[in-house]
Each structure stands twice: as structure tokens, then as C-alpha cells.
Amino acid sequence: MFSKSCKYAMRAVLYLAIHSDAEHKLGVKETSEALEVPGPFLAKLLQQLSRHHLISSTKGPNGGFFLSEANSKANLRGVVESIDGPEVFSSCILGLPVCSSTNPCPLHSRALIYRQGLLELVEDQTIKEVAHRVERQELKI
């Protein structure tokens, strides 16, 4: 499914959505400890997300990572595509290099449906909305 990196990234983004804003930034250390993921590795992922403008960051004292208003109004699709690449939503389920409706693998049409579900999963709610649900329902991330 999604790579370990991608899962770390999604969880980190949700954590930032809940615990950070432009006035309260979070360091890698706090975030990685809260999520129990390797700190230096998460740092790389957050840097990558920041470069792609999916999260925000500043250096120096009181600096750190955070979600801007704009960031939190986006959905998780961008995060997934930034880490695992856009192909996760389109690549052939049998791994064929070319597989399309005109030239399909035997599972193609069914795979389309399943894949649509996957896309909706990360696309039909904003990060902010997911984060709110986590808070209201005390969900784990």
C-alpha cells in the first residue's frame, strides 16, 4: 500500500494540524517522540513536505514545523503523492508497465474501482477536518 515513509508523513501532518499553528511551531524531536517514529528520518520527510509547500517551517529559535491555514485546508493526497509519488493512484495492480482501458491487464477495470476508493480516502476531507475528528473523538495517530 503506502510506504512506511508515507505513513509517517501522514501521521506527522495530522499531528502538526492538531498541535501547531503559525504561532506554535513544533520541532522534529517533539513530533517524532509523540508519534514514536525515528527522529532523523522524520526530519527528512518533513523537509521534503516543506519543500513541496505541504507544510510550513522556519529556522532558528522558536522555529519549527507547522501547518499554515492554507496547508490545513488541503487534503492528504498531496502528502501521499509527495512521498510515494502520484503513481500510487494509477500504477497497474499487476505491475505491468502499460495498462490502460484500451490495453488493460485482467484486473484493470476492477482495480479502477478499488483505486477510486483509495483516492477518496485521502481526498474527500481536508487535513483540518480529519484533525478535528481526531480531537473530538480522541483518535490515535
Added chain:
Amino acid sequence: MFSKSCKYAMRAVLYLAIHSDAEHKLGVKETSEALEVPGPFLAKLLQQLSRHHLISSTKGPNGGFFLSEANSKANLRGVVESIDGPEVFSSCILGLPVCSSTNPCPLHSRALIYRQGLLELVEDQTIKEVAHRVERQELKI
């Protein structure tokens, strides 16, 4: 999604379903060349499938891999679970070690739906049925 190994395995099983039976067994070489996958690597996968009785094999002259009638009446789920493990259909989409309906991650309920689709994809037709479609519609594998 599925690992490269798993994709190779599914394609090989379909290839065997089409081109082999108890009287016409196929060697690793022919199969790997037809599918353009690394031979020694495919050999390992086929051995594993054979150990799990998802495909059949015999040694010696005229030996090789093939699908028995029983093998081809099964579906692809067993193949996937044999290679990637049963967790592919149940593990948390965010990678949380525990994630259930009583203790869900924020994407849990939606992930259930998508995952159901994935399961149906490999479960609701027999290998034989898929193979027939490949032949009738000249699909690639």
C-alpha cells in the same frame, strides 16, 4: 500496494493457468522469459507457492510447474497472502500497530471500504475465470 514479488507471483500463476496443466508443465525459464521477470527470483516465488500448495510441481524430465484443476479453481487471494502475508488486507493504512473499530485511526472506517474492494478484486473470480478472460480478450499479463 502489493510487492513486486506478489505481482510477479500473480502474473506467473495466471500464465501457468493459461499455458500449463498436469500433462504440460512449464519450466521456470519459459515462464520467466514470457513474463520478462528475473528467472532465479521467479523460481523462488514459484517454490514458495508450491510449498503452500497454490501451484503444483514435479521434478525431473518433463517436470515443471503447473496448475492442477484444484489450483485453478482457487482465487488469487491465496497467492497474495502467501507472498505478501495476510496483513495486506487488514493492516492499518496509517501503519498503527493497533487499529480496529473499537480503537480506530482517523481513516479506519473509510479504509475498511477501500480494503473490501481490494479483497473482492482478488477474491471474486477464480484463477481459471481470470485466465479465460485473458485468453478470450487477448489481455496481457
Added chain:
DNA sequence: TTATTAAAAGATAAAAATATCTTTTATTCT
């Protein structure tokens, strides 16, 4: 029963993903 064939098993290697460590750069505060 001997030679041959092909899978099974075991050992090794290469590549990719995951994880860590060090140095540099930007920012803030004193």
C-alpha cells in the same frame, strides 16, 4: 542403473528503503 532433467534448497550479491549522523544555513534573542 546411469545419465539427464528440472525443481528444491541454500548461500551470496545488488538495489532500494529505512534510519542515523554531521555540517551548514537561517533566524531569533541577548
Added chain:
DNA sequence: AGAATAAAAGATATTTTTATCTTTTAATAA
């Protein structure tokens, strides 16, 4: 301006996955 802080960037290490190679075992056929 200088010290401190934290991300950015770069280099390195470990683990897992993917791939290959060699030896052994089982089966067939001559």
C-alpha cells in the same frame, strides 16, 4: 555583533527487498 536554536542539506549506515548463483534432491528415460 555574538550566542543559541532549529531546520536544511549532505554524507553514511543499516535493513529489507529484489536478484543471482551453486549444490542437492527427485523424477524420468534410455
